[in-house]
Amino acid sequence: MTYAQSSTTCTATETNSSGSLSEAIPHLKYSGIQSLSRAEVIVTEKIDGTNAVVYVHEDGRVLAGSRNRWITLDNENLGFARYVEDHTEEFREMGPGYHYGEFIGCGIQRRYNNIPKEFVSFEHWRADLRFRTVPILYTGLWSQTAMTVILQELKSGGSVLVPGFMNPEGIVVQFQGNKARHIAFKMFCVEV
Numbered sequence: 001m002t003y004a005q006s007s008t009t010c011t012a013t014e015t016n017s018s019g020s021l022s023e024a025i026p027h028l029k030y031s032g033i034q035s036l037s038r039a040e041v042i043v044t045e046k047i048d049g050t051n052a053v054v055y056v057h058e059d060g061r062v063l064a065g066s067r068n069r070w071i072t073l074d075n076e077n078l079g080f081a082r083y084v085e086d087h088t089e090e091f092r093e094m095g096p097g098y099h100y101g102e103f104i105g106c107g108i109q110r111r112y113n114n115i116p117k118e119f120v121s122f123e124h125w126r127a128d129l130r131f132r133t134v135p136i137l138y139t140g141l142w143s144q145t146a147m148t149v150i151l152q153e154l155k156s157g158g159s160v161l162v163p164g165f166m167n168p169e170g171i172v173v174q175f176q177g178n179k180a181r182h183i184a185f186k187m188f189c190v191e192v
Helices: 080-086 088-092 144-157
Strands: 003-005 040-046 050-056 062-065 097-104 118-121 136-141 170-175 184-188
Touching: 040 144, 040 184, 050 080, 050 088, 062 080, 062 088, 080 088, 080 118, 136 144, 144 170
Parallel strands: none
Antiparallel strands: 003 184, 040 136, 040 170, 050 062, 050 097, 097 118, 170 184
């Protein structure tokens, strides 16, 4: 079993006067895990596609991005810019700000039984989205036993996001509470 921890820093971004993108895409910053005992966690399925971000400006403009660059129809990332253009109204409904997720489907990473490409939001706490969100597999106190059971169920039962897909990647464990809000790590179904 492998543990991985995200550790990227936030940077601001905006378009310049010509409308081109001028700065890096911000990512959430995660700090080190100090204590696992008595920690409240939310566990979601780890989705294996390509990292995606959508920025909705206050004025309604919608921008598409990948993990580390803004994309357009002229410099695509597996069709995500086209997807965002085709679903602009749904993204606007999410409200102003950055919206992170995973772009999955036919031709992307695990392919998920070649389902049509779609954006899966990381905003699992929102019920008002017109996009699917990462499935919540567990909420409660941290327990290595619970994590092991969740991984075993995922391996034997397959993806919760895409029923019938028998090669899920793993889980993401997010710690809750004010101090732990941005602490997360991944656990994989297979040895990596």
